[in-house]
Amino acid sequence: MTDLVLYTNPMSRGRIVRWMLEEAGAEYRTEILEYGTTMKAPAYLAVNPMGKVPAIRHGDTVVTECAAICAYLADAFPQANLAPALKDRGSYYRWLFFAAGPLEAAIADRTLGVEVPADKQPMVGYGTYAHVMDALEKAVSDGRPYIAGDSFTAADVYIGSHISWGIQFGTMETRPAFEAYWKRLESRPAHLRATELDDADMPKQA
Structure with a gap:
């Protein structure tokens, strides 16, 4: 099991993060959440209290907000050269x-x-x-x-x-x-x- 998880829904900004993960060459697993149900359930609110996607969990690190996730992944996978010096x-x-x-x-x-x-x-x-x-x-x-x-x-x-x-x-x-x-x-x-x-x-x- 990979220690990188993408929480998303295909009708969301999670598509941005999926693209970023693929550019980074990262191994990850995906958890699809549904609006109004699993996205607002206690288990996911513990990840993102806003109850929205996307979010990622990388080991013990949780990152929300698309721009922040993109910046984080660029630094977490430097071999992909997705951030300048x-x-x-x-x-x-x-x-x-x-x-x-x-x-x-x-x-x-x-x-x-x-x-x-x-x-x-x-x-x-x-x-x-x-x-x-x-x-x-x-x-x-x-x-x-x-x-x-x-x-x-x-x-x-x-x-x-x-x-x-x-x-x-x-x-x-x-x-x-x-x-x-x-x-x-x-x-x-x-x-x-x-x-x-x-x-x-x-x-x-x-």
Whole structure:
């Protein structure tokens, strides 16, 4: 039995972590949790009191929140080269946590129809949805193939997932730079493996 466990549901952000695990070449087992039942049961609340997925347990270490899990796995499996050298991690950390903060918040507010008044924009952290989209577009079209430079990293797993879902579900506007960036990522073998595994765990239609 492996000491690395992924707690997930195939209709969740757990797909991000599955992709990251496959990129890391990690051996892990999967526990599929259901919304409203096993996800809120005492056994899982002991892992994540928020009662949401994904989460991982690696030995005695529990990590929740997708960006944190991606960063953790990159460090836990250094042989996969999914994080730059420490001296080169400025852009890596910047964009990994940009996606976890401003990008997620801006997309959520837009999807819910929340429009921040102009005089309150400094309070929300991201300013405006347009500012976030413009910053992300510049980041993925500055001449580098990946978000943090010339090498694929955990930040690409996280940013790429958001862009892919945003385009697919219409929660982000489609821009040529976003499409071109995702095109560089979507055929990665680890992503294809992860997608196949998650799709196999999807509920079967009656």
